[in-house]
Amino acid sequence: MIWRTLLAAALTGVVMTLAIRAHESEPPAGRECVAVGSWLDPATGETLATDALIASLARRPVVLLGEAHDAAEHHRWQLHTLAALHGRKPDMVIGFESFPRRVQPELDRWVNGELDAKAFLEAVDWPTIWGFDPALYMPLFHFARQNRVPMIALNVERDFVSRVRDEGWSAIPVDERRGLSDPVPAAPAYRESLANIYLFEQSHAQDPHAQDPAAPTDPQAATDPHAAEEAEEEGDAPGEPDVASVLETEDFARFVEAQLTWDRAMAEALATAREAHPGALVVGIMGRGHVEYRHGVAHQLADLGIPEAAALLPVDQEATCDALPSDLADAVFVVEPAGRLVAVAPPKARLGILIATTEDGVRVAQVIEGSVAEATGIAVEDIVVSAAGFPVAEVGELIEIVQRQAPGTWLPLVVRRDDEEIELLAKFPQSFETPE
Numbered sequence: 001m002i003w004r005t006l007l008a009a010a011l012t013g014v015v016m017t018l019a020i021r022a023h024e025s026e027p028p029a030g031r032e033c034v035a036v037g038s039w040l041d042p043a044t045g046e047t048l049a050t051d052a053l054i055a056s057l058a059r060r061p062v063v064l065l066g067e068a069h070d071a072a073e074h075h076r077w078q079l080h081t082l083a084a085l086h087g088r089k090p091d092m093v094i095g096f097e098s099f100p101r102r103v104q105p106e107l108d109r110w111v112n113g114e115l116d117a118k119a120f121l122e123a124v125d126w127p128t129i130w131g132f133d134p135a136l137y138m139p140l141f142h143f144a145r146q147n148r149v150p151m152i153a154l155n156v157e158r159d160f161v162s163r164v165r166d167e168g169w170s171a172i173p174v175d176e177r178r179g180l181s182d183p184v185p186a187a188p189a190y191r192e193s194l195a196n197i198y199l200f201e202q203s204h205a206q207d208p209h210a211q212d213p214a215a216p217t218d219p220q221a222a223t224d225p226h227a228a229e230e231a232e233e234e235g236d237a238p239g240e241p242d243v244a245s246v247l248e249t250e251d252f253a254r255f256v257e258a259q260l261t262w263d264r265a266m267a268e269a270l271a272t273a274r275e276a277h278p279g280a281l282v283v284g285i286m287g288r289g290h291v292e293y294r295h296g297v298a299h300q301l302a303d304l305g306i307p308e309a310a311a312l313l314p315v316d317q318e319a320t321c322d323a324l325p326s327d328l329a330d331a332v333f334v335v336e337p338a339g340r341l342v343a344v345a346p347p348k349a350r351l352g353i354l355i356a357t358t359e360d361g362v363r364v365a366q367v368i369e370g371s372v373a374e375a376t377g378i379a380v381e382d383i384v385v386s387a388a389g390f391p392v393a394e395v396g397e398l399i400e401i402v403q404r405q406a407p408g409t410w411l412p413l414v415v416r417r418d419d420e421e422i423e424l425l426a427k428f429p430q431s432f433e434t435p436e
Contacts, residue, residue, distance in 0.1 A: 034320035038334045042324040058088035062309035066288030073335045077314045089281040093273045097286035098130040099153035107151040127396030154266040165258040183260035184303040190295035195243045267300035347432035349405040376426040382415040
């Protein structure tokens with residue numbers, strides 16, 4: 001079922017939703033966009049003095065810093081905010097959504113100076129657990145290491161969340177819930193927000209780029225409910241079912257439970273870090289969808305006895321040309337739009353398959369018509385055993401190998417089909433198209 005793979009790759013931390021629309025038009029008469037580099041209070045629309053704000057935040061028990069996972073400017077903002085908070089409160093712990101709890105020993109070794117950067121990324125198996133460009137996150141990791149600030153793994157394994165998505169929270173025995181307590185139910189507004197995401201992803205489940213190992217990811221486009229609205233306006237998204245009908249379905253209920261599992265897991269890890277380091281400022285680095293409107297992790301933290309957690313977000317300058325939602329966050333920081341800062345990445349090789357990691361290995365769930373994979377003879381249900389002579393056991397390993405291929409090259413593959421291993425040779429075109 002394609003949805004299982006979409007959940008693991010798009011809803012994790014890939015990035016949830018930006019619930020404010022960037023305005024490309026001119027600002028309303030009499031109102032100017034807020035200057036880049038400003039802190040803003042969404043509730044009042046007033047700019048905030050940085051020194052006073054940071055001093056106030058340093059007195060909070062927990063501070064959540066939201067991000068779009070692939071936005072370099074968001075990570076720069078996180079680094080600068082960490083540094084400012086650390087200047088006020090050196091007793092600090094930093095938790096990261098990107099790490100499942102099983103790699104906690106490797107985080108400790110990194111902070112203690114026992115691993116270099118390459119060995120650290122290999123030890124945590126970065127391509128498999130997260131997959132975004134590590135260069136976006138390494139400055140944050142180096143900050144923790146340089147200042148000997150403990151790093152905490154906040155996440156649970158994707159397969160567990162996928163199980164919640166498939167079976168439902170109540171169907172999983174208590175002793176198999178990875179130590180998590182029952183999440184507090186989602187607020188109605190959170191459910192409606194998730195319903196928009198659910199509808200959008202359902203309508204785009206057959207997008208050939210959705211799980212192609214070498215397709216570029218655009219997490220906001222994959223999960224922004226406004227993107228769904230725009231698609232419907234253009235006639236690309238079905239008008240039915242609507243949000244109201246989705247809210248009552250069992251499948252959507254499990255979808256929400258999966259998201260709450262992530263929220264609860266990260267909230268409990270932050271709360272545990274606070275208990276282990278009394279008096280420390282605990283900072284959470286996570287996708288903005290877990291932070292916006294205090295619906296996600298902050299909601300679960302309040303249930304765990306920490307209602308004072310601060311929710312902070314970066315927002316593109318265009319979004320400030322009109323009033324922001326008053327309850328979007330405790331404070332937002334105005335950044336330049338990514339389009340002004342990021343060059344278009346060169347196109348990379350794509351096989352043209354939808355894949356998933358299973359107990360048997362990397363399974364082909366779909367072969368895209370007209371793709372390199374189709375021309376090669378790759379078939380649905382094939383298990384990819386090796387690529388370029390290297391064994392393949394995880395999706396991330398295949399992604400890394402495919403993306404290294406240059407135009408016009410040949411890629412040897414071995415697949416297992418009906419208990420027989422078959423050697424194939426994938427030929428890539430002389431040039432790769434730049435994704436639109």
